[in-house]
Amino acid sequence: MNSKRIIKGKLFLAALVTMLCGMVAGGCSDDKDELAGKQYGHVQFRLYKSASYTQEETTRAGTASTRATAMDRLSDAQKVEIEMQHNGMSITQTLVLNAYNESNAEYGMRSDKLELLTGTYKIVGYKLLDKLDEVITGISPGADETFEVVSRGLTTKDLVADSQARGMVTFKLIKSGLTTRAADGESIDYLFSDIKVIDVTVTNTFTRVPVTIKNLKVTYKEEYEEHPNTDYTDDNKHKDKYKDIGTAKCDSAVWLPAGTYQVTSYTIYKKSGSVTSTLDSRSQLAGEMFSVEDNRQTDDALVPIQLSPAAAYIKDYIALKAIWEALDGKNWSFTGETSPAGATWNFNKEVDMWGDQPGVSLDSKGRVISLSLEGFGAKGRVPDAIGQLTELKVLSFGSHNEKLGGRLFGAGGITPDMSDAQKQKMRMHYKELFLDYDPRENMSELLQDGINRDPEMAKIKKSNRISMKDMQIGQTTNNITFISKAVMRLKNLQQLYIANSPIKAEDICTDWENENSEYAKSFKEESSSWAWRTLTDLTDVEVYNCPNLTKLPEFLFELPEMQLLNIASNKGIDGLNGARDGSGDQLTADWKKLADAPVGAKLQILYFGYNNLKKFPPYASLNKMRKLGLLDCINNNLTGKLEAFGKEVEFTTLTLDNNQITEIPENFCGFTDQVESLSFAHNLIEYIPNIFNAESIYTMKSIDFSYNRIGQNDGKNINCSLDDFKGINATTVSLSNNLIKKFPTELFAKGSPISTIDLSNNLMTEIPEYSLKPKEGNYKNTYLLTVVDLRFNKLTRLSDDFRATTLPYLKNLDLSYNCFSKFPTEPLNSSQLQAIGIRFQRDADGNRILREWPTGITTCPSLIQLQIGSNDIRKVNETLTSQLYILDIKDNPNISIDVTSVCSDIRAGMYKLIYDKTQDIRGCDALDIKR
Known part of the structure; x- marks a missing residue:
């Protein structure tokens, strides 16, 4: 703030006299200045509203005897003009008033500091001026309105003015x-x-x-x-x-x-x-x-x-509480990402907050759009209150994924209004969890390692197919025994899941839970127009692992736009406890009814696994399912020859594993341009089905015929002439664990574009010449063959078919567990060969018969792995190289080999030698060989 020295009239003369006297008597100018300074002090005025000034403060400040009209705001006053008397002299000074802002001004304003001679001053009066220096008001204080200025000090003096309180x-x-x-x-x-x-x-x-x-x-x-x-x-x-x-x-x-x-x-x-x-x-x-x-x-x-209890979202929340109470909610026990172990729903909150519960999703208006009770352990009858949730799009009373992989519904899972890509991903969840299986997993470690090392080949992704299911079939996670037909009122429903429940088909959405309930009474008038055919958004339905079902619930046959249906693991239908006493007719009849209904032409995905299905419906019904792309009938009781769908029904994925199927008809089905995998493993199939076409421009990823009886009929692999056989348009074909005696030349003769073939665990004793090539010319796609598994046969030799002229891209070959007495050198001239296995060669009496090391094998241009263990290899005269850096010689008791040339690589961990410490291995003390 600015300090101002105001000296007027006699006050100025008195000061001048004092100063002159000091100069005569004192002598030192510094002393004079110091003496003059001690005669001054400062005063600062503080302006307050009279309405908020306390009684004590009012006494000190004095009261105005004459006031003009009150100001609206104290900040209207920008300056104060104050008149004072000192030693009979009159002093008038105008000072600027300050405050941090207009709001702070209401609590008081301060003037600039004023420098005055020491002494007592009396305030005669003061005026408040606005920003244009116009007088706002004039104030005459009380008779005792004085203040004291002390030497080198600061005196504050309060002033008051009338302003709007x-x-x-x-x-x-x-x-x-x-x-x-x-x-x-x-x-x-x-x-x-x-x-x-x-x-x-x-x-x-x-x-x-x-x-x-x-x-x-x-x-x-x-x-x-x-x-x-x-x-x-x-x-x-x-x-x-x-x-x-x-x-x-x-x-x-x-x-x-x-x-x-x-x-x-x-x-x-x-x-x-x-x-x-x-x-x-x-x-x-x-x-x-x-x-x-x-x-x-x-x-x-x-x-x-x-707010209003009549608001739709408040009604939703009240209905949620009714559902919670009806399903024993107080005893629910749920563990989620944002909820502690044993949590249940919490209604100890304001009613408009009741929608904030685990498993419940709301839209922007607070309406319930997703309700998942999976994992809570709900118990009882789903009440009619469910019909209040008219904005509900996702409804789950359990799912196939309650325990194994976490909650299926919510962020990252099934949510309302998913995009087509998200919806398709979630439809594949059951497939990925329990069905997906790469038949290459059955191949030897040598072959799997070679495949996974090759950047040009798809990696082998280990599947969950052989793991335990989420819930063991027939066991339940909840005790829901009834679902009100008020679900039919939910016209926006998109997904409906019922799983792991003891509910019966006749208790699923067929009647009121209580026809006298408040909800039933309010819905009854409109209920006459309810029909499942109006639920046009309901595309995905799961009725999974409900052991008390003896038939499929009726509503499934009436839905107009259902695209996914998962009815897996319902062993009660046609089971020993079922209505048909295990006859197997009910599930077939239900499938026929489903196919003949309008929805049959809309179904795209049908999970039918782990049931008691014994036969397919007739062709006339199956042929109506023109959009069916994924069919799962794994682990059923299918027997004999299957009924055909017809070529008009084109599959992307088909799994028929673990049945007793003996034959697949030639017109069984067609295949889409996105076909992935077909699996017929673990059946009684006697011939390679003639349902494929090697000439197709669409190549399947894999076809699995493992664990069947192909080849048992006079060594025939196909049940038609070679001219009629169409081959297989697949990259990977598994024929392992069959009864094949003759190499399946038919596949290559018809131009099947196979790159990986598994023929392990069969009965082949030889692979004659011209198995992979004709006498003249070639089979046009044989050159694509890169991986061959021939383990566990009775082979004694390989033909010239395995030379680079026929198989130029052969990379991985496993001949282990056969009867080779001589190392088959035919594949070694392939410039692409990276791994070869020939472990455990025995004759008919179990004697070790492979004794000679394949001299020159280290010069193969691409070979990096050789497995020749469990044989009787003797003296090895070849110098090893670091290029062949994975070598298995374990369980060759009479071997003698020098590894000096690769010892430094062994020490550096860059050479993998699989050996016994008791073997005669020389040239590297890093191996800790027992002498």
Whole structure:
């Protein structure tokens, strides 16, 4: 602040005389200056509103005897002109008044500092000036209005002026109306937490003058308050004295003239990005009264936001509680990512917060759109209240994935309104979890290692197919025994899952849970128009592992747009406890009914595994399922020759494993351009089915015929002439664990584009010449063969077919567990050969018969792995090289080999030698050989 020295009239003369006297008597100019300085001090004036000035302060400040009309705001005064008397002299000075801002000015303003001679001063009067130096008001203080200026000190002096009494207030939004009966037709389609901005009008209860404050920002926060829960008995483990509440407060405090007020109207807004939209506007309110006092802050003046129990989302939440109570919710026990172990739903909160529960998803208006009860252990009958949730899109009473892989519903899983890509991914979840299997997993470690090392070949992804299922078939995770037909009211439903439940087919959506219930009574008038055919959005249905089903529930046959149906693991249908006493007719009849219904032409995915299905429906019914692309009939009781779908039904994925199928008809099915895998493993199939076509431009990933009886009929691999056989358009073909005696030349003669073939565990004693090539010319796609598994046969030699001229891209070959007495050198001239195995060669009596090391094998250009263990290799005269860096010589008791040339690589961990410590291995002490 600026300091000003004001000396007028006699005061100036007195000071001058004093100064001259000092110069004569003192002698030292510094001493004179110091003496002069001690004769001055400072005063600062503080201006306050008279309304907020305390009695004690008023006494010190004095009271104005003459006042003009009161100012509206204290900040209107920009300067003070003050007249004082000192030692009979009159002094007048104009000083600037300061405050940090206009709001702070209400609490008082300070003048610049004024430098005066020491002594006593009396205030004669003062005027307040505005920013144009116009007088606002003049004030005459009391008779004793004095102050003292002390040497080198600062004196403060309070002044008062009349200004409008004004205080600050903050607003708190509260929920109103939820406990009262709503007016008919009243609809609230916003959430309390949606409120982001509010305009509030308050009215002075005395003057009736309204004041509107606009654009107050609102912050929503969830808290709790101490509130004894009367819903539970004292001994209930969920009793909680704290109640969850939602609060909303305005971020800013606003000034109001002093007085008593109440909120009389408001308008609330929602913000989405930069867009602001009106949620609601209410008038003629009579909120709780609140007082505003001068220069004081009143916190949390209440704004009663009118909510209604008639709001659709509130009705949803009340229905949720009814469902929770009907299904023994107090004893639910759920563990989730955001919930502690043993959690259940919590209704110890304000009713408009009841929708915030595990397994429940809400839309932007608070409506329930997803409800998953998987993993809670629900028990009882699903009540009619389920029909209230009319915005519900996903409904699950259990699923195939409750325990093994985490919750199937929610973030990262099944959610409402999924894109086509997301929906297709979730439809494949069961397939990926329990069906997907790469037949190359049955190949030897040598071959699998070679495949996975090759960047040009698809890696072998280990599957879950052989692992235990999520729930063992017939065991349950819940005890839901009835589902109200009010589900039919849910016209927006997209996914419906029922699983791991003891429910019966006749108790699924066929009747009211209680026809006298409040919900049943309110729905009855409209229920006459309910029909499953109106649920056109319901495309995905699962009725899985329900052991008490003796037939499929009726609603499945009436759905108009169902695309996925999972009815796996329902052993009760046609089981020993079923209505047909294991005859196997019911499930076939249900499938026929499904295929003949309108929905049969819409089905794309049908999971039918782990049931008691004994035969397919007739061709006339199956041929109607023109969109069926994925069929799973794994682990059923299918017997004999299958019925055909016809070429018009084109599959992408087909799994028929673990049945007793003997024959696949030639017109069995067609295949799409996206066909992936077909599996016929673990059946009684006697011939390679002639259902493929090697000439197709679409090549399948894999076909699995392992563990069948192919070749048992006079050594025939096919049941037709070579001219009629069409070959197989697949990259990987598995024929392992069959009864094949003759190499399946038919496959290559018809141009099958096979790159990997598994012929292990068969009965072949030789592979004659011209098995992979004709006498003249070639089989056009034989050159594609890169991986061959011939383990566990009775082979004694390889023909010239295995030379590079026929198989130029052969990379991995395993001949282990055969009868070779001489190392087959035919494949070694292939420039691509990387791994070859010839372990455990025995004759008919079990004698070791392979004794000679394949001299020159280290010069093969690409060979990096040789497995020649479990034989009787003797003296090795060849010098090893680091290029062949994986060598298995284990269990050759008479071997003698020098590894000096690769010892440094062995020490560096760059050479893998598989050996016995008792073998005669020389040249590297790093091997710890026992001498």
